[in-house]
Amino acid sequence: MLKDLYVEMTLYQERMHRKSKKKFRDYLHTKAQELNLPYQIVPESWFSKNVFIGSIDTAEYILSAHYDTPPRMPPFLVKNVITYNIIIMAMIVVLIGLSIIFSIHPFLTSLIIFLFVGYNFGFPAISNKYNLNDNTSGVLTLLYLMQRIKTPKVAFVFFDNEEKGLFGSLGFARYLRKKKLNYQLRKYINFDCVGRGNVFSLDHFNRPQLALRIKSVFDRLQITGYECQVRKARARELSDHFAFIKNSHVGIFALKNHNNKLVINDIHSHRDRQIDLNNIFILSKVIETFINQEGGNNGTAPQKTQ
Known part of the structure; x- marks a missing residue:
């Protein structure tokens, strides 16, 4: 299932220009129809087009990832x-x-x-065709979880224009507030650059409760070869979870230990060509188990990638 999704995503590697974004949104529409899930653009905007899949009225958990891709930059500039x-x-x-x-x-x-x-920020820019970690990895996580989690209390949003300055997620947050859609009661889990590295970082802005609960599930599953830590987020490492800074939120990244420093390497360049599908499988299992646990069910330990 996960490998099939990965193969499908090879057709949508570049998602920076309007035409390529439209092509990818059509693909998402097809996946939503296959799963009999509602599909809509939220909010309706000329500039940013977020794809919301699921019920915006019943969702308690909103799982997200940005689908836009960055411009190509020299590898030496974006090594870290x-x-x-x-x-x-x-x-x-x-x-x-x-x-x-x-x-x-x-x-x-x-x-x-x-x-x-x-x-x-990708306005007048050359597109980068290699984006497996940033952020095809997050998109794959959502697509896989869409097939695994069958409950109206979970919805999925694919944010646009994260690379241009979090425009998609900030617009979505404003939409929820404006429509009074229980904005403050939902829990927001964002996936960004989760495809490389064996240290899952659960980042938050002074609201660690959700991150700590997810980490407790990770610890209970006793996953070998991976670590998980809760970190206070920093302004220089912003992602879409920042849009929900005043709410229950967590931004999830996968980091590599390089010279005793946890880093995300090789994104925004032609070197972003590697992804570990087992990262996606493990992380998805943790989130699926967490949501089942919150609903009163118990998860099971993850196995090898299927």
């Missing part, structure tokens, strides 16, 4: 996500400093910064 973000900020500061020192016209400086930042 945190380092990359620091470099970007430093380059902007340097540009401003040089403009002051050499009396460069402010308009020219602003234009250079605009083009630089715009490319970084």
Whole structure:
């Protein structure tokens, strides 16, 4: 089942441009129909088109992942996500400093910064065709869980334009508040870059309760070869769970231990060509068991990838 989904996703590797996004949304529509699940774009927006699958009225748990893909960047710049973000900020500061020192016209400086930042966020940019970890891995997790979890209390949302600045998830959060759809009572679980690394990081913004409950399930399943930790999220590692900062939320990542540092390597570049499907299987089993447990059922220990 999971391997079949992986093969299907090879047809939708680039999801940055409007046409490729539309093609992928059509695929999601087909998958929703196969599972007899409601499908809608929430909210209806020209700029960002989030795909919501399930019942928006009954969902207690909203599982999410962004489906858009980033622009291509040089591998040496994006070897480490945190380092990359620091470099970007430093380059902007340097540009401003040089403009002051050499009396460069402010308009020219602003234009250079605009083009630089715009490319970084994928506006006028070259698409990257290799996105297995960021974030085909999160999309595969949702697709697999859609087939595993059969309850109206769980819904799935594929966010658009995370790479451009969390526009999709922030728009979705505003929609829930505006429509008064029990925004504050739901639990939000987001998957981003979960395809490489054997340390699952459960990130939160000063609301650790949901992350701790999920970790307790991971610990109880006694999964060998993997670790799980709860971390306080940092602003320089933002993902779509930030949109639900005032609610019960968790952002899940898979990290690699490199020189005693936990990192996400090789995303946003042509090197993002590897994915461990067992990561998806293990993580999905943990989440499925957690949701069953919350409903009064017990999970079972995960086996090898099917």
